[in-house]
Amino acid sequence: MPIPIELISTDFDGTIFAEFEKPPVAAVFSEIVRDLQVRGAKWVINTGRDLSSLMESLGRANLDVRPDFLVLVEREIYRHDGVCYVPVEPWNQRCAEAHAALFARVRPDIPRLAAWVNERFDAAVYEDAFSPFCLIARQNGDADAICSYLNAYCAEIPGLAVVRNDVYARFSHAGYSKGTALAELARELGLGPHQVFAAGDHLNDLPMLDRRIAHWLACPANAVPAVKEQVAREGGEVSELSHGLAVAAALRRWTVGG
Helix, strand or coil: CCCCCCEEEECCEEECCCCCCCCCCCCHHHHHHHHHHHHEEEEEEEECCHHHHHHHHHHHHHHCCCCEEEEEEECCCEEEECCEEECCCCCCHHHHHHHHHHHHHHHHHHHHHHHHHHHCCCCCEEEEECEEEEEEEECCHHHHHEEEEEHHHHCCCEEEEEEEEECEEEEECCCCCHHHHHHHHHHHHHCCHHHEECCCCCCCHHHHHHCCCEEEEEEECCCHHHHHHHHHCCCCCEEECCCCHHHHHHHHHHCCCC
C-alpha cells in the first residue's frame, strides 16, 4: 500500500536528539523511520551542524537506522552512496559560490558590526568556515537584541540573512536555508510538497515548516513558541510529546493510522 509520506525531514538537536536522555534518540522514532524506509521513504537530517559534529553525535546516539540524506549548516545537501556521505551537485557548488560572493560584499562591515556587539554585550563574535560573522550570546534576551540589530543591517544587503538557533546565530545567504535545501532535495527525488514531512523545534527550522515545501508538519512540545505558532498556523501537529516521541507519533498517525 502506498504511503503518503515519501521524504521525512527532521531537525536533529531538540527535535529527535535529546542530549541527556538515554537513549538520546527515542527507540520508537528509529523504529518508525526504519519501517518507512523499508516501504520506500527517504529520511534526511536537516541540521545546522557540520558533518563532523553530526557524525560524532550520531555515533554517540548509537542509532540502528541511517539517514539517506543530510542537509548540513542549514544549506549543503549530502547523500549516502552506500559507503559515505557525498555532496549533491550542482547544488552545493552553487551554494558555495553564492555565499562567497555575498560574504565578500559583507566582510568590510564585519569589524563595525562586531564592535557594536562587543561594546554592549558579553558575547562571542567569530568567523568560521561557513560564515564571516558568527555569534554566541550569553542569554536569549541578548540574542534577541543583537539579532534585531543584525536584521536591520541585513535589510540593507540583498540576499543576506541571520540564521538563529537559541543563543547561536550567523550570517547566511537567504536563498539557501533548511527550506530551500529540502525543496531542492524533493525536486531531485521527483516529489511534491504533499509527499514531504518536516519536523523542527527552533527558529532555524522555520523555513522548512511551510506547507509550500512540506505538507505534513510537526513540532515537539519542547519547540519554541514561534515554531509552535507557525506549525499550528500551517495546519500541522503541535505535539504534547517531546523530541523523538513527538515526531514518531506524528509519522505513525499519518502513515499507519496509529
